[in-house]
Amino acid sequence: MVKMTGEGLSRRKVLAGAGVLATGAFLGRLSGGIADATMDVEYFGPVTAEVGKIRMEKWPWPYVKLDPAETAERAYHTWYRLYCGGAVIGSIFGQLAEKVGEPYKSFPCDAFIYMEGGITEWGTICGSNNGANLVTNLIIGPRTTDTEDGALMGTEIMQWYSDALMPVYVPKKPMITTAIPRTISHSPLCHISVGRWMKASKKPMNSPERKHRCASVSASVAYHLVELLNQWKDGKYVTKGTVGVQVYNISAQPDCEDCHGSNVPIPPAPLKKTT
C-alpha cells in the first residue's frame, strides 16, 4: 500500500528487525493503521468535502522543476517581508503560481508569517523547517495518501539543517555585504540555531547581520528543498529521513545530551505488538 524508496525501505526493515517498529505511531499505516476496533467512526472522513472549486485536498500537487538558486534568491528577499516560514513557502509556491497556476495561486502564503522566530518569536521550530515540512506535505502529499516521501523529505531537511554550517547559501544581492560567521545548530529549533549564531557573532537580534543571517538560512533551506523536490520529480528521490519515536521511544530530536547532559531519561518501554 505504501510506496517506499529503496534506502528508506531498507532502514525500516532493519528497524523492524530490531523490534522497534511497533513503537512508532508514525508507522501506523505500515503496520495496519492506527484505528482501533472501538473507534467512533463518525468523525473519520476527510475533514473538508471535496467539492471546492480548487482541489487542494488532492495529491500530489502539480510540480515543475525549479531552479534552486533562483528559489534561494527569492527566499532571501521574501524573508524581509514574511520571515523564515513564509520565505521558504512563498519562494516555491510563488514560482509555481506563475508556472503552474492553481492550487498555488489561491494558497494563503502570507499567513505563514506566523512561523517566524520559532512561531511568533517563541523560539520553537525554525520557520524554515516548519515551512519546508508544509511544502513537502502539500506537494508530494501527506501520510494520509499512499506515500511517506513527503513526511520523510521533511525530516531529512530538519536533519540536514541541524548538521549544516549555516548559512550555506550566499545571496547574489545581499542586503548587507558584511562578512558573518557560520555556525552549526545541532537542532532544528530557532532559539538554539539563532542563539548559537548570536554567541559566535556577538550581534544582537535586531542587527542587520542577524536578519541577513536568518534570511540566508531560509534561502539555504529553500535551495536544498528544491534540489530534493527536483529529484522526486525525476523519480530519483531516495530519502535519508528518519523519525524519532522509532529510535527514542518518544518524539525527539537526535541530540539528547545537548539538553539533558549525561543524564538522559529513559522513556517507558513500548508495548509489544499484539497483532
Added chain:
Amino acid sequence: MVKMTGEGLSRRKVLAGAGVLATGAFLGRLSGGIADATMDVEYFGPVTAEVGKIRMEKWPWPYVKLDPAETAERAYHTWYRLYCGGAVIGSIFGQLAEKVGEPYKSFPCDAFIYMEGGITEWGTICGSNNGANLVTNLIIGPRTTDTEDGALMGTEIMQWYSDALMPVYVPKKPMITTAIPRTISHSPLCHISVGRWMKASKKPMNSPERKHRCASVSASVAYHLVELLNQWKDGKYVTKGTVGVQVYNISAQPDCEDCHGSNVPIPPAPLKKTT
C-alpha cells in the same frame, strides 16, 4: 495603522517605556516597518496573485461562532486520524466548511498531519499549538494585514497551554475510560509536554493512554481557541499574548531556567533605534 486591543496596547506602552520596544522584529509594523531603504523591492509584492477563484489571501476569513464542546469532541476524534495539528485545524475548519463554505471547503486540512509529534515526531512544537497559530492567522489574519490579534491570540494559546494542567478537556466519548494523570508542561514543546506526562503516568508512547492523553490535549486547545475566537467575533477579545524578543532579546519561551538552569546566557544588547 495597527488596531490594538486595550490590554495589549498598555503592555506595549510599558515595554516601550522600558526601552525594549526596538528589539522586536515583531514590532516592525508598529515602529515603522522592517523595510530598509536599501531593500530590493523586486520580490516584495504578495507572493501569489489575487486572481484565484478561492480568495484565501483576503482577511479576515468569514467566521461564525462555534460551540467549544462540539469542537473539542471533533478534535479529540480527529486526532486518531490526523494527530494534534490536524485535529485542531480540522475540528474548526471542518465545522466552518459546513456552516460557511469557502475558503474552508478547499483548505487542505489533511496535509497538516505533518505537525504531529512536534513535526513528524521530532518533538519540537506541539502540533496543537502549531495548528492553533495557523487557525488564528488564517481566520483573523496575519500581521501583514492591519491587525496583530491573530498573532497575539496564537501566543496567548501557547502560554495558556504551557501553564495548564493538561489535559483540561474530558471527552464525552473517550476511546478509553482509564483514569490518566494531568501534568503541566511549562513549555509549548511536544517532547517536554509528552515527556513530563509519560514520566508521571509511566505509560509508553504507543500506549492507548498516551494517545488518549494527546487527543484530549488537542481537544483542550481546540475548546479554548474557539472560546477566544468567539470573543473576537463579538468584538470583545482583549489579548493576553506577548512575544519573546521584546522581553528576552532573543526568540524564546519564558522558561529560561528549565533548560539553562541557573546559568542563563545573556544575548548581545539590542541596537538602539536610530529613527
